[in-house]
Amino acid sequence: MALTPDATLGEAGEFGLISELVKIFEGDEHVLVGPGDDAAVLRIKHGHVVVSTDMVVEGRHFRRDWASASDVGHRAAAQNLSDINAMGGTARHLTIGLAAPADLPVAWALDFARGFAEECASVGATVVGGDLTRADQVVIAVTVLGQCTQAPVLRSGAQPGDVLALVGRQGWAAGGLAVLGRGFRSPRVLVEAYRRPETPYAAGKQAAEAGATSLIDISDGLVAEAGHLAEASGVAIDVRTDAFVIPEPLQAVGAALGADPMQFILGGGDDHALLATFPDAAVVPGGWQVVGDVREGEGVTVDGAAYDGPPGWTHF
Template structure:
């Protein structure tokens, strides 16, 4: 038994699994969609449509986040946002979040409390509840989020519906998270709004259902980089996509950061991940809804790369890939 150190922060080993669960769940107010929250073998969430959209992501300390760059609440927000964006990319409305946490026994309870507070902050932004989950021991902190959603009568918007002649559009920020990561890697903490975009992205969850209602033919969440993720859409739909660089917004703030760091702001916009913007194809320009920006066209596949920029292959890496 380890000696008690007066004033030392509690660890998860001190509190125990069920004491920690009580601490992290007590006092949380669930939305109306949660019929039964934490405390039983499973939660019960409404699914009035009769169909449930589900998505899961895993975040590993040292790979997806670092506590010297982000505080626990920011990591919690980011974990939930990444999953809810996937639900929105199907044209669905988020309804609930489930959380799996694994960590060393020496993890401070304040870290998990901060994570939980951040998760609830982002869940409330999407009007959903954190309805349950699980905990386990692991060598490093691992967060697994499962997000649920409902289609409310819509057909799901998949990656496989794009057709030649469609227009390509995006909703949300691009390149900001990559710029924030570049700033953090150089040991800086400002500009604050650029670093914040990496620490806690804020997807527009309503943009996905809005695109579905407007007739989007295909859609996905931009998590690994715009060009890399468009490659997945092209593979699923059997099409090619050409992005017009003059239509892709490069914010002045990114230009300023790139100038200071010696980076390429357009490269961040085209290949940077973790902004969790949405990209979608629409049958014609008039179908693109408010809040979306047209940036290219869908074409027939040829012999070259499926994704081009201004009609040419993009030089270098197009986004993030695990194990590469």
């Protein structure tokens, strides 16, 4: 069937759309069987596989009027690729489940797939399978498989005396989301940061090779994720606000919205920056910024005091 640009999923049918989607997702030499059979078959170079899964829900994680289909594809891929980054691994293969209403335009699904494939290509990963079904709202489920060439870096290895370090933009996506939530479209650089994160994909492996003792990606907020590190490691973490230079666009948004721009940095997620602990400031790799330290005890403090800002993203 030839698909017209304004066809809906209901008109195209499952197999009509799938035949277009598989053209977007090209395999690589490690994909022995790609989309189209009951399962994909992958050649794994060596013995350890890193796997993670994440869902993206319309109205909850994105709005079709706030981000293009391609942007949603980039973000859905980035959010999953980032989980492999946060283990110090390299993402290789992904599956996508797309549940959508029958009136979803085929063009949206294809643009989503193109954005998704572009983001994956930026780290050399490919889509090897998927599922397509009907639901009342768009729900995207992604699973990513990766590999580590060294031991994966877990959340649980931080030690008192370690330093806390950050890599990547932090708070920009939260600033962009706040702008969109008030009905504005600028500063454009923040709106774009929300729509399509610039994920520090090389930094996870870099941290692992530099001897990071713990590692996590910031999807729910800096303080919230520092709390996950602290809890898993059985330590306390203190974040120092004077370590951050507040970027000009966040200062502008703070002034315009009457908000403290530091709240975007401490509470914001969605940039997929990485947070790690290192045994010594001297081994923190280039591009990373020391933003705190690890102590005996439990919980997270900001400048030595309890944090009373927004707690970060909650799913329910």
